Amino acid sequence: MALDISLLRELIAATILFFVTRYFIRSLLKKSKQKLPPGPRGWPVVGALPLLGSMPHVTLAKLAKKYGPVMYLKMGTCSMVVASTPDAARAFLKTLDLNFSNRPADAGATHLAYNSQDMVFADYGPRWKLLRKLSNLHMLGGKALEDWSQVRAVELGHMLRAMCESSRKGEPVVVPEMLTYAMANMIGQVILSRRVFVTKGSESNEFKDMVVELMTSAGIFSIGDFIPSIAWMDLQGIARKMKELHKRWDVLLTKMMVEHAATAHERKGKPDFLDLIMANRENSDEEKLSLTNVKALLLNLFTAGTDTSSSIIEWALAEIMKNPKILKKAHDEMDKVIGRNRRLEESDIPKLPYLQAICKETFRRHPSTPLNLPRVSTQACEINGYYIPKNTRLSVNIWAIGRDPDVWENPLDFTPERFLSGKNAKIDPRGTDFELIPFGAGRRICAGTRMGIVLVEFILGSLIHSFEWMLPHGGGELNMDETFGLALQKAVPLSAMVRPRLAPTAYVS
Template sequence: MTILALLLYTSITAIVLYLLIFFLKPPRSLKRLPPGPTPWPLVGNLPHLGATPHHSLAALAVKHGPLMHLRLGLVDVVVAASASVAAQFLKSHDSNFASRPPNSGAKHIAYNYHDLVFAPYGPRWRMLRKICAVHLFSAKALDDFRHVRQEEVGILVRDLVGSSSTTVKLGQLLNVCTTNALARVMLGRRVFGGATKAADEFKDMVVELMVLAGEFNIGDFIPALDWLDLQGVTKKMKKLHARFDVFLDTILQQHKSSSAGVSSQPDLLSTLIALKDDADGQGGKLSDIEIKALLQDLFVAGTDTSSSTVEWAMAELIRHPQLLKQAQEEVDTVVGRDRLVTESDLSQLTFLQAIVKETFRLHPSTPLSLPRISSESCEVDGYYIPKGSTLLVNVWAIARDPKMWTDPLKFQPTRFLPGGEKPNVDVRGNDFEVIPFGAGRRICVGMSLGLRMVQLLIATLVQTFDWELANGLDAEKLNMDEAYGLTLQRAEPLMVRPNPRLATHVYESL
């Protein structure tokens, strides 16, 4: 039997078995499932997802309601597309949806579930989260390393001044800044010297990871077809993982053989290596694989999400010059034009904070929440949610819900100011109208750092430069299309020309 014939025979057998199971099994419950589109044979609703699932699911929610049931292959999937439904899942039923469903990304990229993002809910997950919360994201740790963020933002400004006569790819420089700021805390050193080939390759790896992790891989939903890798996703994941592993292994080995971290302010990796030899009291010891998996999580989730959010914000401000001017006037009033804005100034910049919130609303870094899985059956909005159901929260759709927002597609920061429609809404997971970091037990552990970094970067870029688009492009014609992935990237990078607007000595002192 030829290989082709064997593949065909195996595929037909898998399909026949699936159809027998699907059509002959007894009804699982007489209780009502949430409404949703009629599934296709075998593949279920996978064809309904389209190229941009957050758009497709938002359109389906208009027809079927804010709580939908989909059948993706053999998997029950529920989708929350309104703030009230999301709150029921992530608040009222949070403990039931605290774990992640099996998926190829966690297996082939995240060191087979050894990381923090995809680790099953339990002692090991709590240990990894506690390590990050205490050593990297606590208020004390954030304050201790404030100077690092300030210095890296200063380097970014210096690089932009040096490029003021040319066009720059803003997202690339932002990514270098956020990566180096995080690396200095994690590793005790910078990893990139600027917009170099190595920095480009790293950003490409991160973006590719986000794209692959956002894929709806058929093998995840029809396990009998997993080995065929029909979309080639698994092959790409394994290849990317090998590249990331070399990058992370080099960092780990260099750190072990150097004196990095031997200071009054040890870095995170030194702490992790120290924990490697000590029982943590909850889930055993840290292995090299767990250390690399955690570093990968932090590098990926802590860099590109922030830089892409800032890139979206600057694109919106360039498209709305009156808002940029208003933000510049606020910074000039609070800070002046003889020094750079600092983190301590941010609390006084209320309009800038509103800009940040509006950017998170209109361009959430994670448009579809990372999936969760129900440990037990439950009831939401009077509908039956089966045990083992995958939960997706359409963060993008919730933040554009016309029932919750006036002119939801309009970039309008004043909606978050006193007198606006949502003056008290925050983005920290308590107000479900805007949950860019998620909510509940699985809320992003690095939320506080992300907020500080995004606010500081936007404030600095607003204060230090006036902005022109490349090649004299009209701001109204700026492409604002999205490229789908686990994170919301711009389809086209923002190409700009920065024009310094502060006193010369401010830039010379950097």
Template sequence: MNYTHSFLMLLRQSSRPLFLVMFFTFRVIKTLRYHLNENPKKRKLPPGPKPWPIVGNLPEMLANKPTTRWIHKIMEEKNTEIACIRLGNVHVIPVTYPTIAHEFLRKHDIDFASRPVSMASDIISNGYLTSVFVPFGEQWKKMKNVVANNLLSPRRHQWLQHKRNEEADNLIFYVYNKCNNGGLVNVRIATQHFCGNVFRKLFFNTRYFGKGMEDGGPGLEEIEHVDAVFTLLNHVYAFSASDYLPWLRLLDLDGHKGKVKNAMIIINKHHDSLIEERIQQWNDGSKNVEEDLLDVLISLKDVNNNPLLTTKEIKALLIELIMATVDNPSNAVEWILAEMLIQPELFEKATEELDNIVGKDRLVQESDIPKLNFLKACAREAFRLHPITDFNVPHVSTNDTMVGNYFIPKGSHVLLGRRGLGRNRNVWAEPYKFKPERHLKNDGSAIALTEPELKFISFSTGRRGCPAVMLGSTMTIMLLARLLHGFTWSAHPNISRINHFDSNGVISLDEPLTVAAKPRLAAELYEF
């Protein structure tokens, strides 16, 4: 006997309103039973902790700092390489396996091409006027085109080579002066400020905001500038509770908003006057020749021959670009030198390659980079084992999607694990050992710093991929090559071992690497 049919017939004999209520209730229950019971795989989320109502797993997140370590612990306990952690109403999906990461950014790239809205990214991007932090839409398309085609194209890269050369020479000059004044070099200062100098030279056509230093090192203004940039990098996606419960934003419980605003004040103090003065020069005709990338941005025109970018867009874009310039090359090279102090044979291999290809009668140049395979292998290994952050910039799903047999709800934040991918035991043999040789090719062909299979992350890929691969690769290898070719490095007598720490997703040496350096080339090569 069909009990459903009999039940409906009985209801029809009752009053009509009661019949309608009961009928729709019956249909809702039947639909829920289908989704929750009869077809459970269709809505199966990745494994994760059971969330509380409304707040999700925020109480656990706030009680377990740093958040990135807590996320990795959850994934270890669940024995999974993709997880789901609900923070407020947001499903946060960390991923540490290349195949799944590849599925997100290749097969379903269009569904995960947006960015989350957050307190820090809103402030830094001046209301989402830039490229990296902007949700998917027309503004992102506009700014991506500007960056990729007008700032970071191969033609522009070649055009600005002389400026990068000046900073590579200044790096040698600065370290050489340190050698003559005690021999100790703070590698973090040298690497971070080489990157800061390159940015300032490319965009502002200057090395210094102030009077500068006679030894080629950073002045107080440059130290303040770079420190503020790293403050923004450390807080832009730092799991602030207010990003998941927006009504908490006014309270600034974790202090992130105050730190971000203070860093922005410092950066704007150095940037804004230069940008506004340059715009005025172009407007009054006192300048009409492009000398750097700021000139390029100001000169861009739309179809009606009006300025393509507003002053606010230019200011916001420059802040985003320096954030993308200073962190990865400086962190990777500092780690490589630290690893070479532990394994001196690596330094011997690197200098042997440099001496064979470059010799000792000249300084290494950008034209030598294609042949420096061992140095590029060292850089790849640093990106794999020692990434600057635990997770990449989040991707936001714009549709309900199935990935890896799991349901990924619309609005989820997908986090590709830089450390998790690079240290995955199912992918890498001896994952915690620094072994550049693993990246060398048997046929000796050229090596790139990119990793399209997402076995680790050097430069982001996909629709929201990094447009600065050429610039980032060049800066990283030139920084490393100049330091290794120009100097012999040895540990400070007070350094017994090298540690690293993990704080709020930032992975760096416990203390800035301070080591002894000695020139290894002819004295005249250090005279600029």
């Protein structure tokens, strides 16, 4: 009997060894057939993380020149694929769009966006669809944008008059602070029926600082996101800073909602965005939005709604100040179409092709989001003959696409004329032409795409039309360095002297 048991044990051990060996052999054979895209080898354990540096969009663009338009990087224990050409972006964001419709659960989504309870980081599903639907219907869609056009005009008037006062005093205008103040008030009027900041000062500057800090910290490649087992150590101190910033935002948003609820009787028959969201928190699929979802949505609208458009306008003004011929050409077009006795109106914009070309060239040269917000594959898939594993993060290098010499002639030059004729004349930045996708594309395209384009064209056009623009202190070299984040900021905020060029009556209303 003892002999039989011994033989049985040996037989079981041999059987297990056989199946384990066969499993590994099959796995190796399977892997050999599943060819990953090319990419840098990286370091042990941390992979390619140390290669990215402080300007990941620039590093990834350089690596793509060596490894190709679809590039694979091992980032810690995670996989990441980077698309760096229009064709590669189209393959991921159109052909494979559904498979890449979710976001990875990273530190920004967890610590800033109420654990992905917002619209930007939420999983693709019923709650995200409800948030998107309500936002489009009541604020971001075409009809909603038309309904609050007067709000934009009034708030812009406040900004222009403040700039005239700075000019009278001989003081420079700090462009990003001015823009954030005006845009926050525009959005506040729509969401809350009131200006967020009554006067420009320390409170509005703190808001600007909070917006920039959120967009910058959320764009950092956190070690804990790519090596989850050590996330608790918070080696870069990112999680701690995010949690502190989140508390500040939560206090502000909670205060806004409490004050808004207390004044509900004043809006009888005239509901604003927040009234409508609170009244329609359920949909036909029985999906219900919590108060946390509503706060997270407000966070999206106030941060992305101010910072991305603000940075685009700031970059555009910096470029035209570097190129006086562009400023003169824009002034000539506007003087011919509008004259100097009134301000630019939104209805004028379709008649101003050179202004629209300046906006498109800025979207190309300085995309507000250099790397699209990350997506993650739900299932394994294949692209260009390469195998993409399940749970692979996707980054589309929008910055690299805008500077690709195979797509754009003299891509490092700021040349609005490239959009006035030829093959580029009909290119649209709304996500259908993958040569120019500043707002992304596909199901997860930025929900505020329409609003962003309207704000950039109207505000930038008004600033160009209303003023002459000069560098303070007699000029000098304009710093055009970038600071990486979810939004691409100027490293040195633009400060400028302005001189009114319209009739005094044009600034009154």
